[in-house]
Amino acid sequence: MPLWFVRGLRRGVVTTRYPDRSEMSARDLPTPPAFRPGALTGEIADGLVAICPSRALTREGGTLIFDVGACTACGRCGEYAPGAVTASGEFELAAARRSGLVKRIGLGAEVTR
Amino acid sequence: MTAVRPHTSRRLPSVMAGAGRAGDPVAVTQLAETDLEAVTAELARHPGGRLADLFAADTDPVILRAVWALDLDQRYLIIETPVSGSRYPALSEIAPAAFAEECEIYEQFGIRPAGDKPLNRVATPPQADIELPRLGRAPAEPPADVHAPHVVGGHAFEFPFGPVRQVAVESLYYGLVTSGEELVDLYLFTWHKHRGVEWRAQGQTPQQALFHIERAEGLSAIGNGWAFAAAAEAALHIEPGAAAMSGRAAALELERLYNHAAAIAALCQACGLAVGRAAAEIALERFLRLNAVVFGHRYLFNVLAIGGIRTAPDLAALRAGLPAAYGELRRAADALLATNSFLDRLEATGIVTTEEAGRLGLVGLVARAAGVAADTRADHPSGPYSGLRPAVATQAAGDALARLRVMLAEAAESVRLLETLIGTGALGHGAGQPEESGTPRPGPAGRSGLGWAESPRGESLAWVQLDQSGRISRARLRPAAVRNWRGFDDACRSQNVFTDVPIIEASFWLTVAGTAR
Amino acid sequence: MSTTTAGGGPVTTEAEAAAAEQLRSAVARQFGRSLHIRTLDTGSCAACEQEIRMLAAPHYDLHRLGLFFTPAPRHADLLLVTGPMLRAFAAAARKTYEAMPGPKLVVATGACALGGVYQPDAFSYGSADQVLPVDVWIPGCPPSPLALLHGLLVAVGRLADKVSGLSFVAGASS
Ligand code: SF4
Numbered sequence: 068m069p070l071w072f073v074r075g076l077r078r079g080v081v082t083t084r085y086p087d088r089s090e091m092s093a094r095d096l097p098t099p100p101a102f103r104p105g106a107l108t109g110e111i112a113d114g115l116v117a118i119c120p121s122r123a124l125t126r127e128g129g130t131l132i133f134d135v136g137a138c139t140a141c142g143r144c145g146e147y148a149p150g151a152v153t154a155s156g157e158f159e160l161a162a163a164r165r166s167g168l169v170k171r172i173g174l175g176a177e178v179t180r
Numbered sequence: 181m182t183a184v185r186p187h188t189s190r191r192l193p194s195v196m197a198g199a200g201r202a203g204d205p206v207a208v209t210q211l212a213e214t215d216l217e218a219v220t221a222e223l224a225r226h227p228g229g230r231l232a233d234l235f236a237a238d239t240d241p242v243i244l245r246a247v248w249a250l251d252l253d254q255r256y257l258i259i260e261t262p263v264s265g266s267r268y269p270a271l272s273e274i275a276p277a278a279f280a281e282e283c284e285i286y287e288q289f290g291i292r293p294a295g296d297k298p299l300n301r302v303a304t305p306p307q308a309d310i311e312l313p314r315l316g317r318a319p320a321e322p323p324a325d326v327h328a329p330h331v332v333g334g335h336a337f338e339f340p341f342g343p344v345r346q347v348a349v350e351s352l353y354y355g356l357v358t359s360g361e362e363l364v365d366l367y368l369f370t371w372h373k374h375r376g377v378e379w380r381a382q383g384q385t386p387q388q389a390l391f392h393i394e395r396a397e398g399l400s401a402i403g404n405g406w407a408f409a410a411a412a413e414a415a416l417h418i419e420p421g422a423a424a425m426s427g428r429a430a431a432l433e434l435e436r437l438y439n440h441a442a443a444i445a446a447l448c449q450a451c452g453l454a455v456g457r458a459a460a461e462i463a464l465e466r467f468l469r470l471n472a473v474v475f476g477h478r479y480l481f482n483v484l485a486i487g488g489i490r491t492a493p494d495l496a497a498l499r500a501g502l503p504a505a506y507g508e509l510r511r512a513a514d515a516l517l518a519t520n521s522f523l524d525r526l527e528a529t530g531i532v533t534t535e536e537a538g539r540l541g542l543v544g545l546v547a548r549a550a551g552v553a554a555d556t557r558a559d560h561p562s563g564p565y566s567g568l569r570p571a572v573a574t575q576a577a578g579d580a581l582a583r584l585r586v587m588l589a590e591a592a593e594s595v596r597l598l599e600t601l602i603g604t605g606a607l608g609h610g611a612g613q614p615e616e617s618g619t620p621r622p623g624p625a626g627r628s629g630l631g632w633a634e635s636p637r638g639e640s641l642a643w644v645q646l647d648q649s650g651r652i653s654r655a656r657l658r659p660a661a662v663r664n665w666r667g668f669d670d671a672c673r674s675q676n677v678f679t680d681v682p683i684i685e686a687s688f689w690l691t692v693a694g695t696a697r
Numbered sequence: 698m699s700t701t702t703a704g705g706g707p708v709t710t711e712a713e714a715a716a717a718e719q720l721r722s723a724v725a726r727q728f729g730r731s732l733h734i735r736t737l738d739t740g741s742c743a744a745c746e747q748e749i750r751m752l753a754a755p756h757y758d759l760h761r762l763g764l765f766f767t768p769a770p771r772h773a774d775l776l777l778v779t780g781p782m783l784r785a786f787a788a789a790a791r792k793t794y795e796a797m798p799g800p801k802l803v804v805a806t807g808a809c810a811l812g813g814v815y816q817p818d819a820f821s822y823g824s825a826d827q828v829l830p831v832d833v834w835i836p837g838c839p840p841s842p843l844a845l846l847h848g849l850l851v852a853v854g855r856l857a858d859k860v861s862g863l864s865f866v867a868g869a870s871s
Contacts, residue, residue, distance in 0.1 A: 081462055082758045085843055086856060095472040096841050097482070101867040120391035121813035121838075133865055137813030139838030141391070141482045146490070153867045160836040160860045161848030165826065167861025168811070168834060305785035312785075313819050343786070344737060344793050347766035348749040351738040351786065372786045373740050376820045395814060398744030398839065442747060445754075461754035468751070478841065479744045691743040 097140040098155050099123075100133075104175030106151035107131060112174055118147045129174045135160060136168040193226050193250075195219045195259070205560060206414070206630050208258045216261050217269045220246070224275050228252030230541055230554075233641050234271065234281035236263075236289045237654040238316035244268055244285070245656075246278075247630065247641060251559040256630055258643075263291055266320070270294045277541025280666060287323050289316035298324040303374040303696065313379055315654075343372055350692040358678055366672040366681070368665060373696035381655035385620045386412035386486045386644060389652055393642075394481050397659050397694035399442075402428070402435040403635020404659050404694075405484040407642040410562065411655075412486050414629025415646050416621055424488035425563030426606035430498065431475055431483050432633060433594040433601075438467035439636035440587040441509050443689035444516070447584060450682040451525045456516050463508035470505050473497040492607075499602050506595050513588050526581035530671040530684030533578055540666045544638015546688055549586045550578035556634040564606055568597050580687035620650030635660050637690060661694025731763045732853055735773035737793050740780035740821060744839040745807040749777060751842045764849055770796035775852060777845075778829060779806045781815035782822040794829050802852050805831045806845070808838040836860075 083090045112131045116124045123138040124131060145152040162168045195209055211219055223229045228251040236242050241262045248257040261268070270293035272279035286292045286299045301323040304312055343351040351373060357365035377396045381389040386409070393408045394401040406428050413420065420428075441464040448456035468478040474493045475483045483491045516522055532542065537550040547554055555572040557565045573589030575582035601607050628645040638660035645654040671684050736749055752759040753766060767773050776794060780786075794803065805825040808814050811834050817823030825831055835848035850856035 081465075081755050082761065083756060083843070085846060086850060090843055092469050092472070093841075093843055095469065095476075096843070097472075097477055099836070099865070101865045103867045120388060121808060122816065123813055134812070135860060135865065136811035136834050136836050137808060138836060139481075139808045139813055141838070142476075142490075143482075155863075155865055155867075157860065157863060158837075158841060158844050159847040159856075160840075160844060161851040161858065162834045162836075162860050163832070163851060163858040164861060165831070165834055167858060168836065170863075170865045172864075172866060307785065307788070310784050311819070343789055346768045347734070348736045348746045348752075349738075350741065350743050350746055351789070372783065372789065373738075374785065374820070375740055375781070375783065375815065379820075392814070395742045395744075395809075395838075398742035399747060401744075458755050461751070462756065465751060465754055465756040479747075479839065481744075481838065693741065693743045 093158050096158050097142065098157050099135050099138040099140050099160070100144050100152045101155035102131065102133065102172045103151050103153070104173050106148075107172070107174045109174060111148050111151050114147055115144050115152070118143050131172040131174060133170040133172055134168060135170060136162070136165065193219075193222050193229070195222070195257070205254065205562070206256045206258065208260065210260050213261055213263060213268060216259075216271070217274065219259065220269070220271050220274045223248050223257070226250065230538070231271065231275040231277050232256070232541065232639065233656070233658045234278045234285070235643070235656045236285045236291065236316065237645065238289065242289050242291055242316065245643070246271065247643070249560070249639070251554050254560055256560065256632070258630060266291050267294050270297070275541075276539050277663070277666070280662070283323065286319050288314050290319040292319070301325055301371060303371055305371045312374070313376065315379055343369075352692045356678070366669050368669065370692055370696035373692050375697060377657060377697040378655050381652045383651050385651055386416070386646075389655060390484060390486060393657060394484070396657060396697040397661065397691050398479055398481070399439055399691055400435070400635040400637060400640060400659055400694060402431045402480050402483065403633045403637070403640040404642070404657060406432060406633035407631040407640040408644065408655070408657060409484050409486050410631025410633070411629045411642040411644040412631070414631060415627045415644050416486075416623070416629075418487045420488045422564070423607065426601050427489045427493055428484065429564045429568070430493050430598060430601050430607060431480050431489075432635075433598050434467065434471050434474065435480055436594045436636040437506070437509075437591055438464060438471065439689065440591045441467055443587060443686060444512065444584065446686035446689065447526070447580070447683065448516070448522070450686045451522055453519070453522050456512065456519065456522060459512035459515060460509070463505060463512050466501075466505035466508050470498070470501040473501060495602060495607050498598065502595065502598060506591070509591060523581060525683060526584060526687070527579060529580040529680050530687055531577070531579045532667050532671050536667060536670050537578070540670065541663055542638075542667045543663050544635070544660045545583055545586045545590065546664045546667055547638065548573060549575045549582035551576045554639070556632050556639045560632060562632075564601065568600055570597060580683055583687040622648060622650050624648070625653075637661055637664060637694065657697060659694035659697065661690045664688055664690050665695050731765065732774050733765050733767040733772050734775045734777055734849070735767055735770060735793075735797070736777045736779070737790060738779050739786045739790050739810070739825065740783035741807065741809060745779035748839045748842055748845060749779075749806070752845055757842045757846060759846065759849070762846070762850070771798060773797045773801070775802040775804060775849070776829075777804050777806050778810050778825045778831070781809040782825050782828050783820060784822060787822065787828050790828055802832045803829050804833045804835060804848060804852050806835045806848070807840055808836060811836055814838070
């Protein structure tokens, strides 16, 4: 198939160098949230728990528990509380322990209830 | 709204008299059980009429809803029929496309069509120890397990294939009946992927339910999600703004482009054309990355909202990235169309006739490649489509090659539509005020609406009914895959050899998730 | 390797983490630079499958890393599991796992397989580790091919688990 062969040469290399080099296209991927404890009140935390469609957020007293494994990076929490939630920018999320994906985030602002 | 195909002089079916106002895209009418057969026969004869869906709701009595698409009249007609007993007129005797839904309704609501035709298992697993929740009452007798309609004897033998199959394809269980080389019959089991998406939606707000609807069939997140959102919006009397609707259309065309590229890559893989597969995959990856920069997600999840869109497209990124991505697809396509060994494998493989496409109620590119010029973007235009006037690509041959040609023509048309949306400034700011909070909207109980969109696989339909508090009392999601798997068995039968099955599967480009939702 | 349970709780417990770590180094030794991957869909939406297919596409080309797909259970070293582990599918999932020779790795792939999206209910166990002994978890809905590459390399011990050390507190250095 000479046609394909010549085309193949002209295409050049598209293959990523990842993991040896960082990959630019990773910037455009959705990533799980990161939280600002200082802006997290109990009320906001409860709102986040209620709005997360994927069971990724729960609250235990003064702690917001974030399960990165259950998170779909849907962005709803960030829309709900833009002051308290931002994108983490992390895409290398594979864990060798399930518990390594469960994050405990202290509510830094005054706990209202 | 300019009609794309005006047929004002046509006579509407008699049942339409008094069903909604003229010009409404959806009409609803109530019909007694005793009139159902005669009206079904009239609608089945009506030019452009097809029974697009049939479903029930767990009310007392159970209400059966037949959704008729009157494609030449640019209307959907919903016929509501209360079923007092355990039987209703067998609609599949008149419109054979309804048979799979009759089976599903039997499993979920315990009512069956008149006659004693065995009703097949659809979503309930045969394992005795697994009892899944139903939408209504359990049937008196368990559904029949699918059996090959052909007698297995003589030279033919039957063997199961699946459910775990090749690498990175969905689980699917085939029953193959073969004479060794020739394929006599093929039947599918999909109950192992049924996730109860409609059951899950009950009690949720439309906004909450949208999360699972998008993930019912990930490769049609926009097609199915738009249909569902539109159904909820019709029930709530919300109208998204023009910019939001244009944003949806842009997402839908991007969904079509990446799906068609993926289907072409899969076709090459099925034919063992590694170099063609690589070329198509380069285009596919470009489209997925384009989705990510324009809408924030490679598969366009989280884009839609009830009442609008959550993510406004990045216009500059779309303008900049579209020509390069489409250029890759064009280059791959040009080379494929010059590779005779590839085209020979597709030609006369997996033929669907025009008659079959009509009888089985097939939709989308499978129907269009069999000469049926049905496309909801043209026949039931919503949002910007009435102005965009999409060209409907058709082919006559009905084989895998015809489906490839339709995909390529549709990809070109999607690019044209996107360029028009960019050029006219329709995608500007002001995506609309989506119903973001998910707070239910109280209103009259029983409010309902129908929604649709032309997904990459064809017409996706959804119907939503809300209770007084604004939560879902019944949601119906009918992705295109539900319809087109019916044509797959037929396409695989008789004239094809066994090794053609993967080619036919790739050319249909269906998902199991879409039918076993 | 622990036995599977029918939904009585996660199969991989904390106590087994050390054993899993040992297994990973054994795998790294045994498979060197060549590892064969099989996939298992337990109820996915088809998007995870599409991203897994992209690993073999020119942009990602997992073969350059010594990773290969195989449809044959007897040749597979690693099982990529997608979907929320539907109850109707659990028996087939166990059989698929048992058909693989040891040592073998199980990688739960995508939010559904990790316990998001679907609740444990009458339809689904709600996560892969309710039925199979999972060694590595890859989040994402769906995980991108880059995330999958990272996860596979973590599974074979060639990249470190990074996320366990992150706090997901904005502005924190770790
Ligand atoms: S991004 Fe979505 S899934 Fe993840 S924590 Fe926020 S709301 Fe939940």
